[in-house]
Amino acid sequence: MRQFALSIVLMLSASWASAFEAENVAWFGPKDSERVLRIISTADIAFFEPMIASFLNATPGVAIDYTVASSTELQKAIIEERQSFDLVVSSAMDLQTKLANDGWARRYTSDATSALPSWAVWNDMLFAFTQEPAAIVVSKTGLGDLPIPQTRNDLINLLRQHPDVFRGRTGTYDVRQSGLGYLFATQDTRASEIYWRLTEVMGGLDVQLFCCSSDMIDAVKSGELLIAYNVLGSYAINRPDHQDYAIILPSDFTTVMLRTALITSTAQSPELSGRFIDHLLAKSHGPNAAPLTSSELDLGRVEPSLNRIKIGPGLLVFLDQLKKTTFLSEWESAIFQN
Amino acid sequence: MRRATANGSLRRRLLLSLLASSAVLAIVVYFVVQSVARQVAQDSQDNVLTASALSILDSARLSSGEITIDLPYSALSMLDSISDERVFYAIRLEDTFLSGYADLPQAVRSGGAGPAYVSTVFLGEEVRVATVGRRVSTDTGQRYLHVSVAQTLSGQKQALARISRTSMGIGAGFFLVSVLLAGIISRSTIRPLDRLTASMSRRGPRDLRPVAAPVPSEMVPLVTSLNSFMRRLHQSLRRSEDFIAEAAHRVRTPLAVVRTKAEVAERKSTDPETRKALTEMIRAIDDSSRTAGQLLDHAMVTFRLDHLTREEIALHRLVEESVERTRPTSELKDITLDIADLDTATVKGDPILVQNALLNLLDNAVKYAPAGADIKVALNAGPQDAVIRVTDTGPGFLPSELSALPKRFTRGANTQSIVGSGLGLTIAKEVIEAHGGTLKIANTTGGGACVSLLFPLS
Numbered sequence: 001m002r003q004f005a006l007s008i009v010l011m012l013s014a015s016w017a018s019a020f021e022a023e024n025v026a027w028f029g030p031k032d033s034e035r036v037l038r039i040i041s042t043a044d045i046a047f048f049e050p051m052i053a054s055f056l057n058a059t060p061g062v063a064i065d066y067t068v069a070s071s072t073e074l075q076k077a078i079i080e081e082r083q084s085f086d087l088v089v090s091s092a093m094d095l096q097t098k099l100a101n102d103g104w105a106r107r108y109t110s111d112a113t114s115a116l117p118s119w120a121v122w123n124d125m126l127f128a129f130t131q132e133p134a135a136i137v138v139s140k141t142g143l144g145d146l147p148i149p150q151t152r153n154d155l156i157n158l159l160r161q162h163p164d165v166f167r168g169r170t171g172t173y174d175v176r177q178s179g180l181g182y183l184f185a186t187q188d189t190r191a192s193e194i195y196w197r198l199t200e201v202m203g204g205l206d207v208q209l210f211c212c213s214s215d216m217i218d219a220v221k222s223g224e225l226l227i228a229y230n231v232l233g234s235y236a237i238n239r240p241d242h243q244d245y246a247i248i249l250p251s252d253f254t255t256v257m258l259r260t261a262l263i264t265s266t267a268q269s270p271e272l273s274g275r276f277i278d279h280l281l282a283k284s285h286g287p288n289a290a291p292l293t294s295s296e297l298d299l300g301r302v303e304p305s306l307n308r309i310k311i312g313p314g315l316l317v318f319l320d321q322l323k324k325t326t327f328l329s330e331w332e333s334a335i336f337q338n
Numbered sequence: 339m340r341r342a343t344a345n346g347s348l349r350r351r352l353l354l355s356l357l358a359s360s361a362v363l364a365i366v367v368y369f370v371v372q373s374v375a376r377q378v379a380q381d382s383q384d385n386v387l388t389a390s391a392l393s394i395l396d397s398a399r400l401s402s403g404e405i406t407i408d409l410p411y412s413a414l415s416m417l418d419s420i421s422d423e424r425v426f427y428a429i430r431l432e433d434t435f436l437s438g439y440a441d442l443p444q445a446v447r448s449g450g451a452g453p454a455y456v457s458t459v460f461l462g463e464e465v466r467v468a469t470v471g472r473r474v475s476t477d478t479g480q481r482y483l484h485v486s487v488a489q490t491l492s493g494q495k496q497a498l499a500r501i502s503r504t505s506m507g508i509g510a511g512f513f514l515v516s517v518l519l520a521g522i523i524s525r526s527t528i529r530p531l532d533r534l535t536a537s538m539s540r541r542g543p544r545d546l547r548p549v550a551a552p553v554p555s556e557m558v559p560l561v562t563s564l565n566s567f568m569r570r571l572h573q574s575l576r577r578s579e580d581f582i583a584e585a586a587h588r589v590r591t592p593l594a595v596v597r598t599k600a601e602v603a604e605r606k607s608t609d610p611e612t613r614k615a616l617t618e619m620i621r622a623i624d625d626s627s628r629t630a631g632q633l634l635d636h637a638m639v640t641f642r643l644d645h646l647t648r649e650e651i652a653l654h655r656l657v658e659e660s661v662e663r664t665r666p667t668s669e670l671k672d673i674t675l676d677i678a679d680l681d682t683a684t685v686k687g688d689p690i691l692v693q694n695a696l697l698n699l700l701d702n703a704v705k706y707a708p709a710g711a712d713i714k715v716a717l718n719a720g721p722q723d724a725v726i727r728v729t730d731t732g733p734g735f736l737p738s739e740l741s742a743l744p745k746r747f748t749r750g751a752n753t754q755s756i757v758g759s760g761l762g763l764t765i766a767k768e769v770i771e772a773h774g775g776t777l778k779i780a781n782t783t784g785g786g787a788c789v790s791l792l793f794p795l796s
Binding site for chain 2: 100101102103121122123124190265310312313314316317318320321322323326
């Protein structure tokens with residue numbers, strides 16, 4: 001996605017610029033409102049706007065100052081610059097967990113939070129409001145009469161049997177650049193050893209590395225790629241042209257990322273933030289939910305194989321510098337085999 | 339009778355001290371349970387932290403002279419498995435920080451190897467820190483690797499709150515059981531005292547027998563002195579009754595002699611003044627000897643009451659006899675003495691005493707009724723009691739004196755002209771009460787006196 005591409009540029013520029021770089025800013029609600037909720041988020045405006053609109057509808061007189069930033073810039077804004085945001089909404093579960101663990105989040109409980117399933121809340125600080133699976137995106141036309149793989153094993157067999165077809169035409173995240181790619185990859189290794197076999201097979205077939213899901217989807221659509229592994233399923237399904245490619249939720253296990261929100265410890269309007277969290281959770285969970293992600297990816301259908309990433313200190317393990325160095329060197333040796 | 343002044347209550351004092359001590363014990367139980375549980379909770383948290391720190395320490399490898407640590411996923415996730423906890427860690431090679439949270443305090447063990455623990459505040463929340471260490475060989479020789487792992491206390495606090503509630507419950511339950519037991523104990527402790535009190539209050543007015551029922555050893559001195567007191571009281575009463583009887587007896591005989599002499603002298607004398615004086619003298623002597631007689635009667639009654647016999651008494655026969663015995667006296671005063679009603683009734687008791695009582699009543703009636711009056715005696719037997727009623731057509735009692743009259747030596751204010759000791763009603767009352775009955779005095783509608791003896795039929 002464009003924002004991710006931009007965030008790389010901003011990340012590089014952030015080394016000399018002192019202030020964090022916002023990708024986009026927007027103001028919702030009355031211009032002169034006294035009650036302003038400041039949200040910093042990794043989700044772009046179009047994705048989050050329906051939630052903001054329904055909240056403002058239910059809570060007149062309130063304005064929302066919405067800032068979009070990459071997950072790295074978001075950390076910088078909160079930790080280094082102590083910007084006074086009320087809410088942090090992010091898909092970087094590990095960084096969100098670290099923010100909460102390191103004391104940047106405020107505890108909040110309400111009827112809505114206590115009704116949450118246990119996987120969707122951590123320490124009354126982090127609240128999950130989406131479930132977004134990592135999918136395999138396959139070009140229907142490019143694959144021809146080859147079978148569409150349903151598991152990683154299928155995928156490995158397919159790649160091994162037709163190396164000439166797939167050489168240079170598979171893609172996945174560059175986990176050194178993408179926080180989400182790193183999160184998916186590390187969680188895959190926790191779930192099964194098969195990730196390393198797949199990575200080695202793809203490495204042997206000159207896998208192309210991408211910064212973001214949207215670029216991979218574009219590449220599949222254009223025919224540059226036949227198969228993209230660990231694509232954010234919610235982005236793939238939310239595109240209007242999603243009929244052009246197949247979105248596979250691997251039936252051996254499907255890693256699911258949770259988008260989470262937290263109230264900052266420095267929040268100026270904690271009460272309003274709490275109401276926004278309640279609204280967010282009411283819209284995302286339960287029988288009357290209207291989730292932000294398309295319901296066409298029917299997660300309930302693959303519930304037994306769902307591997308929801310557990311919010312908690314386990315996520316801190318892969319943020320450990322020593323651990324990350326070890327992991328990345330293993331990953332590099334699997335990808336770059338010559 | 340003057341009521342004894344109460345100064346506190348033994349039962350209440352006993353109950354209060356039992357309650358106070360069980361309250362103290364309940365509080366002690368609460369704190370002991372809580373402190374033990376707190377220790378256990380602390381120990382189990384320390385154990386988990388140690389396991390986590392050791393698993394990190396075990397993952398340390400020396401590769402090409404550098405220390406690499408492959409942080410195990412479970413090392414941190416295990417700390418979050420039961421309750422959501424914030425988790426911190428720090429890996430240090432002696433003073434060199436390698437990874438984790440650089441500011442995390444390290445627990446230092448004073449002497450000896452093994453894990454060290456410290457409770458502190460980190461990043462705004464209370465945490466428990468465990469530090470373990472081991473020696474590693476590096477290029478620069480043997481060096482010491484430390485791993486510290488810290489965890490917030492929300493799970494421990496939940497456990498402690500639960501334990502606190504439980505120990506509160508235990509303490510309260512302990513106290514409730516103690517309250518129940520204290521009630522039972524104080525009641526049963528006081529019971530012998532209650533029993534003694536009840537047996538003493540049940541006694542008749544003349545019952546001065548010693549207490550024979552066994553009592554707890556603490557009460558033995560009290561009962562012993564009570565018995566000794568009653569014995570002395572009894573002796574003293576007996577002595578004074580004896581003295582009165584003896585005195586009356588001794589006075590009566592000389593009085594009879596003096597009366598005879600006075601009568602002889604009166605008959606012989608011709609001087610009207612002397613005759614008048616002698617008449618008055620005889621009257622006074624009659625008065626005195628009658629009093630002496632009644633005192634003797636009373637002493638006899640008192641003695642017999644102490645050793646009350648229980649024979650069958652045919653009341654109707656007794657009434658007839660008594661009426662016949664009184665008839666000569668009544669005829670002297672022109673008083674009609676009739677039996678108006680005579681049911682058949684039998685009671686248990688001392689016939690001599692009962693007759694004495696009835697004779698006293700008849701005697702009184704004859705004495706205080708004016709000449710020409712009517713005295714009626716009736717015996718009515720009902721289902722519950724038998725009543726002997728003596729009514730006359732005399733002046734009756736003064737309403738203000740109705741309650742005072744049956745007391746010893748009390749006489750009506752309207753009887754000054756008549757010889758009397760004031761003992762008649764007293765004797766009758768003591769006798770009837772000793773038989774479990776009552777004496778009632780009242781005035782009839784016509785103004786005459788009505789005295790009734792009520793015997794219970796049981």
